[in-house]
Amino acid sequence: MARGHCNWLLTPSAMGEVDAAAAASGIDSYGLMEKAGQAVAAAVLRLFPGAERFVVLCGPGNNGGDGYVAARALHETGAPVALFHFGDPATLKGDAATARSRCPIEGAPLDTCRPAPGDVIVDAIFGAGLARAVPPAVADIVQRVDEAGLPVVAVDLPSGIDGRTGVVMGAAFRARHTVTFMTRKPGHLLLPGRMHCGSVETFDIGIPFRLVEAKGERLFVNGPEAWDAAMPQTDAAAHKFRRGHLTVFSGGAAATGAARLAAAAGLRAGAGVVTVASPKEAVAANAAHLTAVMLKAVETESDLADYLHDERRSVFVLGPGFGVGAKARAFVTALAAAGRRLVLDADGITAFAEDPQALFSAFADSVPRLVLTPHEGEFARLFPDLAADPALSKVDRARQAAARANAAVIYKGADSVIAAPDGRALINGNAPPSLATAGSGDVLAGIVGGLLAQGVPAFEAAAAGVWLHGDAAQRAGAGLTAETLINHIDRWH
Numbered sequence: 001m002a003r004g005h006c007n008w009l010l011t012p013s014a015m016g017e018v019d020a021a022a023a024a025s026g027i028d029s030y031g032l033m034e035k036a037g038q039a040v041a042a043a044v045l046r047l048f049p050g051a052e053r054f055v056v057l058c059g060p061g062n063n064g065g066d067g068y069v070a071a072r073a074l075h076e077t078g079a080p081v082a083l084f085h086f087g088d089p090a091t092l093k094g095d096a097a098t099a100r101s102r103c104p105i106e107g108a109p110l111d112t113c114r115p116a117p118g119d120v121i122v123d124a125i126f127g128a129g130l131a132r133a134v135p136p137a138v139a140d141i142v143q144r145v146d147e148a149g150l151p152v153v154a155v156d157l158p159s160g161i162d163g164r165t166g167v168v169m170g171a172a173f174r175a176r177h178t179v180t181f182m183t184r185k186p187g188h189l190l191l192p193g194r195m196h197c198g199s200v201e202t203f204d205i206g207i208p209f210r211l212v213e214a215k216g217e218r219l220f221v222n223g224p225e226a227w228d229a230a231m232p233q234t235d236a237a238a239h240k241f242r243r244g245h246l247t248v249f250s251g252g253a254a255a256t257g258a259a260r261l262a263a264a265a266g267l268r269a270g271a272g273v274v275t276v277a278s279p280k281e282a283v284a285a286n287a288a289h290l291t292a293v294m295l296k297a298v299e300t301e302s303d304l305a306d307y308l309h310d311e312r313r314s315v316f317v318l319g320p321g322f323g324v325g326a327k328a329r330a331f332v333t334a335l336a337a338a339g340r341r342l343v344l345d346a347d348g349i350t351a352f353a354e355d356p357q358a359l360f361s362a363f364a365d366s367v368p369r370l371v372l373t374p375h376e377g378e379f380a381r382l383f384p385d386l387a388a389d390p391a392l393s394k395v396d397r398a399r400q401a402a403a404r405a406n407a408a409v410i411y412k413g414a415d416s417v418i419a420a421p422d423g424r425a426l427i428n429g430n431a432p433p434s435l436a437t438a439g440s441g442d443v444l445a446g447i448v449g450g451l452l453a454q455g456v457p458a459f460e461a462a463a464a465g466v467w468l469h470g471d472a473a474q475r476a477g478a479g480l481t482a483e484t485l486i487n488h489i490d491r492w493h
């Protein structure tokens with residue numbers, strides 16, 4: 001794999017187009033299948049040298065073709081191999097038919113397969129071409145292999161996982177390892193697909209990368225390649241206001257902690273100045289806990305108008321602990337009208353559930369300066385039609401939401417998707433499960449605010465924020481709390 005390409009993602013249909021383009025350019029398509037199957041055999045032997053039997057399950061398309069190559073390659077090493085086919089192998093076409101004709105092992109129908117202890121399963125039933133829920137015979141073998149607890153190595157994708165959406169189509173193998181080709185597919189990262197893949201290996205079968213790039217869909221795994229160039233450069237002499245001013249709105253006296261978490265995270269992420277803007281009744285509670293972060297009473301819309309007279313107060317986080325209601329809507333509208341940049345999180349999102357269009361209109365007419373950070377429930381409040389459409393993947397949903405809101409959208413979860421109004425999208429993969437803890441979302445909103453304050457554009461700030469959040473969580477370890485998470489946020493560069 002060429003350097004810098006390992007974060008590329010292609011949907012199965014785009015990969016199919018790449019395949020076709022490779023064949024059209026004169027590349028021998030059977031040669032690609034041969035390399036794919038050989039790579040699978042090599043992975044299986046490397047991971048399970050002590051297997052008593054390799055059980056190769058072959059489907060009716062080219063995924064099955066890879067399986068026939070792998071079965072032959074395993075057999076040629078002298079290993080015991082059993083082969084089972086789904087569908088009538090006599091109806092195989094093209095490269096898959098060639099692969100079968102070169103495989104010396106007599107296969108048997110899938111429903112006669114009886115997995116036994118010591119078996120290692122090679123799953124080559126369906127890959128990129130899975131088009132609907134798996135048939136009963138496949139659901140049945142998935143269940144039997146699962147119950148027997150046997151290790152599975154999946155070819156391209158675990159059969160039953162939709163490579164575009166990550167959705168389980170009826171039933172799907174839980175692989176220990178998956179060997180895919182050229183690039184990963186969204187279903188390797190999106191849940192629940194990711195949980196079915198085990199470790200994922202991307203093998204270069206020799207398609208020139210320019211053909212992959214030509215079919216690229218502006219979809220990548222989130223990582224520094226996606227946003228490094230937009231990040232602030234460290235300059236020890238930089239005046240603190242040049243590193244930007246972030247303001248985080250606090251909730252009332254009983255709900256101040258969330259804003260302080262966001263503020264502290266924004267400071268760690270490199271904002272020059274951070275202020276908590278607090279209702280009067282909560283000033284004392286906030287004052288008791290803030291040191292490096294400044295504090296200012298901002299109670300009413302008129303207070304906010306006064307506060308906005310200082311143009312340096314350019315970036316805001318509104319939502320954590322703020323409360324859902326007319327005040328949130330009025331503040332957001334005022335910030336939008338004043339040309340400010342905003343991370344809208346939690347209660348700030350829910351406040352617009354009755355009239356999302358009011359939010360979208362307020363930020364419609366500019367370079368994106370809104371970052372929305374919905375989890376699944378909040379996403380459904382702002383974008384009910386997108387959330388309810390079963391044909392859309394999480395990437396599709398985030399992209400359409402970003403375009404509608406003219407915002408960078410962080411559609412949160414263990415598989416957070418970050419999308420821009422212009423169609424760029426990233427799937428995040430570095431968040432450990434420990435990150436699902438109280439206050440974690442407040443910290444994320446603060447990091448993104450801190451990056452916006454330093455002049456990072458909305459999409460890059462959102463993407464870098466999600467990645468730095470996951471990175472901090474990895475270093476904070478299993479018992480992390482929102483407070484310890486903040487202490488592990490690294491300034492970039």
Ligand SMILES: NC(=O)C1=CN([C@@H]2O[C@H](COP(=O)(O)OP(=O)(O)OC[C@H]3O[C@@H](n4cnc5c(N)ncnc54)[C@H](O)[C@@H]3O)[C@@H](O)[C@H]2O)[C@@H](O)CC1
Binds near residue numbers: 133157205207
């Ligand atoms: N560049 C690449 O990525 C390459 C891909 N290859 C392999 O080719 C695969 C894609 O091949 P195909 O497009 O033939 O797709 P698949 O082999 O994944 O499946 C397609 C076949 O399954 C049938 N099918 C789909 N869903 C079904 C369901 N629910 N129940 C019953 N039948 C169903 C279809 O009618 C078709 O016959 C990849 O996953 C990969 O393993 C390799 O051969 C090498 C080159």
Ligand SMILES: [K+]
Binds near residue numbers: 123124125127156158
């Ligand atoms: K498969």
